[in-house]
Amino acid sequence: MATAISRVPGPEASEDPLDSYSATVIRVAAAVTPHVAALEVTGAGRNGRFRMGAGSAVLFTSDGYLLTNAHVVGGARAGSAVFSDGTPTAVEVVGSDPLSDLAVVHGRAPTAAPAELGDAESLRVGQLVIAVGNPLGLSGSVTAGVVSGLGRSIPVRSGRNRRIIEDVIQTDAALNPGSSGGALADARGRIVGINTAVAGAGLGLAVPVNATSRRIIAALLKDGRVRRAYLGLVNTPVQLPPSSVVRTGHREGLLVVEVLVDSPAERAGLRSGDVLLRVGEKAVSNAESLQKLLFAEAIGVPLELVVLRDGSEIRILTVPEEMNDK
Numbered sequence: 001m002a003t004a005i006s007r008v009p010g011p012e013a014s015e016d017p018l019d020s021y022s023a024t025v026i027r028v029a030a031a032v033t034p035h036v037a038a039l040e041v042t043g044a045g046r047n048g049r050f051r052m053g054a055g056s057a058v059l060f061t062s063d064g065y066l067l068t069n070a071h072v073v074g075g076a077r078a079g080s081a082v083f084s085d086g087t088p089t090a091v092e093v094v095g096s097d098p099l100s101d102l103a104v105v106h107g108r109a110p111t112a113a114p115a116e117l118g119d120a121e122s123l124r125v126g127q128l129v130i131a132v133g134n135p136l137g138l139s140g141s142v143t144a145g146v147v148s149g150l151g152r153s154i155p156v157r158s159g160r161n162r163r164i165i166e167d168v169i170q171t172d173a174a175l176n177p178g179s180s181g182g183a184l185a186d187a188r189g190r191i192v193g194i195n196t197a198v199a200g201a202g203l204g205l206a207v208p209v210n211a212t213s214r215r216i217i218a219a220l221l222k223d224g225r226v227r228r229a230y231l232g233l234v235n236t237p238v239q240l241p242p243s244s245v246v247r248t249g250h251r252e253g254l255l256v257v258e259v260l261v262d263s264p265a266e267r268a269g270l271r272s273g274d275v276l277l278r279v280g281e282k283a284v285s286n287a288e289s290l291q292k293l294l295f296a297e298a299i300g301v302p303l304e305l306v307v308l309r310d311g312s313e314i315r316i317l318t319v320p321e322e323m324n325d326k
Contacts (some may be wrong), residue, residue: 013038021144024187027087028130029142031189035059036182037059037287038134039068039105041079041093041100045268046123047215052076054240056133056182058191059114064089067217068181069196069207070103072094081107084140096223097216099323101165101196102144103181103208104220115148115183118190120208122145131173131204133182145173145204151237154205155258167212167287169193171204212291227296229320232263237286238275240308248313252285256307268318277313278306294320 039057042049055072059065066081071080073093084090089107096103123129129148135141169184175195184193184206193206207213219226229241240254245251254276261264276284280303284290294301298320306314 003146003310009042015259019323024128025130025142025144027186028187028189029132032115032130032132032183032191033140033142034112035191036132036134037066037081037083037141038178039066039072039079039081039088039091039181041073041076042137043076052079054134054137055180056181056195057081057111057251058181058194059083059110060103060117060191061114062109062199064107065094065107065221066091066105066107067194068103068105069194070098070101072181073103074188075106076126079105082108082139083112085112087111095220095226097220097226097228097231099166099228100212100213100216101225102194102220103218104217106224110153115191117209117214118188118192120150120210123150123169123186123192123208125150128187129169129171129173129178129192130185130187131171131175131182133175133179133195135174135176135178141179145171148172148204151206152205153233153235153257153287154203155234155260165196165205165207166291167208167210168196169206169208171206173204175204194218200244206219215295227299229294229296229298229322230264231294231318231320232260232265233274233276234260234272235287235290240275244275244308244311247276247311248308250277250283250308253288253308254284254287262316266318269304270305270316270318273307273309275308277308280304297320 038056040054042125043052057066057068091105091107094104131143154165154167184196195206235254256274299322
């Protein structure tokens, strides 16, 4: 009589894609969480110090410098941070840049090694990302999702004024109040973004870590502020149709979604629906390529914009103003 032999599934047969996904998230969470602190900033009043804001912050140097959001620190100059292992430290605000929504604070040198900063330029839509922060005061909270969009430009309100946060990463990883300033990491545990919950409406957004943001961080460390030129455009990357590619020689540009009232862009005659192709002599295809051209040296200097409007290429002269932090 033949004996039935039951086959034991090999490793390849037992592998479950969800197991692999979970293992990646667990590994990244374990690596990133020690670098993320709960941050609270305070101000001085007649009755002592009072709380001005709270969020998260990411340790990025061995001597105690942390990255967070400009809207988290607001106008505060000091505060405190508590890491996931319970280690506290007093912090001072080194500087902030509302246009990028980045800020740097400094505490005492930690015992943990700093996080590894990556490069958001390598991100692709659909890629796995993991967010670590302190939403609603819940320390060390981890959510995971994918990159939903890149190169977004988001208008937000600051007091009576509106400003634009450029070149943000959109993700479906859940972010809530308190997540702002936390880490967005790739599958290798590298920090590719600083989360921001400033836009609300259920959007998961993060300021990218890239060449431009590194330049901003360096300026904050050196001078405590970043002088920025301002046009007043809300834009998003767009692929040009074949007929426009042939006519202009450009395959992509920046679609103007909104022109802010009384901005240099509005005064120059830019309109919603225009597609920005070149700024000066440089082609622009994403928010970072535009940001690179709008640092201090561009303030008050006439700047030619080449846009596609109703199928025709036109030139517009504008004069960028200095971004007002107020």
